[in-house]
Structure formats: C-alpha cells, structure tokens
Amino acid sequence: MYLKRIEVEGYRASANAPIVCELCGRFSLILGANGSGKTTINEAIALAHPRSFPRLAPIDATALGATPRAVRVEYEFETGASREGALGKHRKRLGLGAPKWSRPLERSLGHVRAGRPDEPATEYDSVRLVYLPALRNPVDDLSRRDARILLELLRADERKHPETGGLRSLRVQAEGMLSSLTKHPLVGNIEARIAENLRIISGGVQEHHAFVGTQTVDDTYLARVFEMLVGLLPDRGDARRLQVSSLGYVNLLHIAVTLAGIPEAGSTPLPDEPQESADEDASSSSEASDDELADAARERLAQTAEAADADADSFYPE
Numbered sequence: 001m002y003l004k005r006i007e008v009e010g011y012r013a014s015a016n017a018p019i020v021c022e023l024c025g026r027f028s029l030i031l032g033a034n035g036s037g038k039t040t041i042n043e044a045i046a047l048a049h050p051r052s053f054p055r056l057a058p059i060d061a062t063a064l065g066a067t068p069r070a071v072r073v074e075y076e077f078e079t080g081a082s083r084e085g086a087l088g089k090h091r092k093r094l095g096l097g098a099p100k101w102s103r104p105l106e107r108s109l110g111h112v113r114a115g116r117p118d119e120p121a122t123e124y125d126s127v128r129l130v131y132l133p134a135l136r137n138p139v140d141d142l143s144r145r146d147a148r149i150l151l152e153l154l155r156a157d158e159r160k161h162p163e164t165g166g167l168r169s170l171r172v173q174a175e176g177m178l179s180s181l182t183k184h185p186l187v188g189n190i191e192a193r194i195a196e197n198l199r200i201i202s203g204g205v206q207e208h209h210a211f212v213g214t215q216t217v218d219d220t221y222l223a224r225v226f227e228m229l230v231g232l233l234p235d236r237g238d239a240r241r242l243q244v245s246s247l248g249y250v251n252l253l254h255i256a257v258t259l260a261g262i263p264e265a266g267s268t269p270l271p272d273e274p275q276e277s278a279d280e281d282a283s284s285s286s287e288a289s290d291d292e293l294a295d296a297a298r299e300r301l302a303q304t305a306e307a308a309d310a311d312a313d314s315f316y317p318e
Contacts, residue, residue, distance in 0.1 A: 001088030001098060002026040004076035008044035011105055011112070013037035015065025044071045047114040048103055049129035054152045059112040064105060071114070072102035075127070087126060099123045151223040167219055174225060175217045
C-alpha cells in the first residue's frame, strides 16, 4: 500500500487554486520550480496525517488562503499480492479498502491547525507517517532544534525502555546536580547580586527567589543539559564544521534521531501508574491539609501534561 494522491487547497501555493499531486508508486520524486508547490505538498502530507512523528513545527496562519481550506489523501493497494505490505494485508483481511480521508485546515491562535478528519477512524487510525522535513538554514535551524530533537529521542527511548526509570529518574539526578551547584560560593555570590537587583527594581514589593536554584527541571531542561554535554565531547574538535557539511549533515542528523525514536516491533508502552483505591483517597484527603492537597493536584496536572506530550511525540496510541 502506498500514498497515491494528495490534494490541497487554501494553503500556501494552493491559496488561489487547488493543487493535486498523483504519485506513481512507493518511491516518488517531486520536481518543480520555486513557488510551484513542492513545500505545499510536503507539508500538506504531514498535516493530513493525524498520527505523525515527529510533530510538525507550528506553521503561521498567514500560510492559509481563502476558504475552502482542506487537504485530502488517498492510498492505494499494490497491484501484486507479493508486493503488498503488512498494513495493506491487514486491511484486506478486515475487508477494508485502501484508506482515504480529508481534513479541514483552520486558524488556531495564529497557527495552522488541521481539524478532525471527516471520515471514520478506521480510515486513518492505523496509518503512521514518519515526516522528515528539509531544513533550509542548517546552522540556525540546528541550534534552535537541538534541544527539541533530543527531547523527542529521550521521550521515545523512555517508551522503549521503561525499566530504566525514564525521564523522572533523570530529572531527580538533574535536580541533585543543580542543588549541589547552588551551594558553591561563586554561584551563591551571583545569586545574592541578582536578588539585590531584583529587590531594587521591584521596590521590595515582591518576594525574591534564587535565580539558579529555582530553575524548573523539566524535560526541556534535561534536553538542554544533554545539549551542553554534547558540546563538551573531547573529540568534537575533530568533527567537520557544520558550515562545511551544510544542509546534508543537518538533515541526516534529524533523520537519524527520528529513526532512533521509532519503536521497534514488540516494544511496549510505559505501564500505567498504579491507581489508589477510593477508600485510600478518602482517608488521605481527610488527613491532608489544603496545601498538601493543592501540591498533589499540581503534581497530577504536571504528570498528565507530561504524559500528553510524550504521547504526542510517539507512535504509541493514547
């Protein structure tokens, strides 16, 4: 089974007229002059698929044209049974045809948002897209994307190897390192100077906290730590300069990291968190103070947000 047809309207080069692209088979090459719609087709494929990895960076809503705005995709089975892939064979066994669906393109908080597909979930839910966009400005793009790419890989590997303790154990270690750094006299002196400046600027109307010691140790912070560690590798000086390798190196790096994040066959998602019984919740609630209940609620919200981000950056179903 392969992607056969893409149609997009009301987006980038298709703002004034629909663009239809018919693909010849499992491997296709799209050629065209500047402004002919190559990027439009490329991004439309990513927008059309509800399940893609990694997530497409937010696209400014100025890329949208007048209504109607939508993207439609159609897949097709291989002509020979021996060439058909696992997904195509699975759909045939279920008596399903080659999937096809459409999604409306909408404005949402200044960005482009693909709405819910018009067709039932059986059409698109089993299809996964690995999206590997080309980076136009290698040096700037890599410097901005390093932490995000590393974060994608950390979350994906957490799914593959839950026995390692995952990102939670890494955050605990990072918090310990940060705590030990704040005890150094040099850092303490800087903290005191920053606190004094904050006190003067705000006129003493707000409580001041340590600048370094109160950094939020979240997944993005972990990625930044790894980014710094990569910069300290002893053999880094022997590597080719990024400007020399240019676009090819950055895209190969992104492809390599993305492929590393795809779950292997037989891997399992993280086990669900153990749920406490209702009786235990009731007894603990009666004994806990309001502050403790508020802290517990904030922790649950943080864990829920963390799980949602991890699911959005993985192939595993919610």
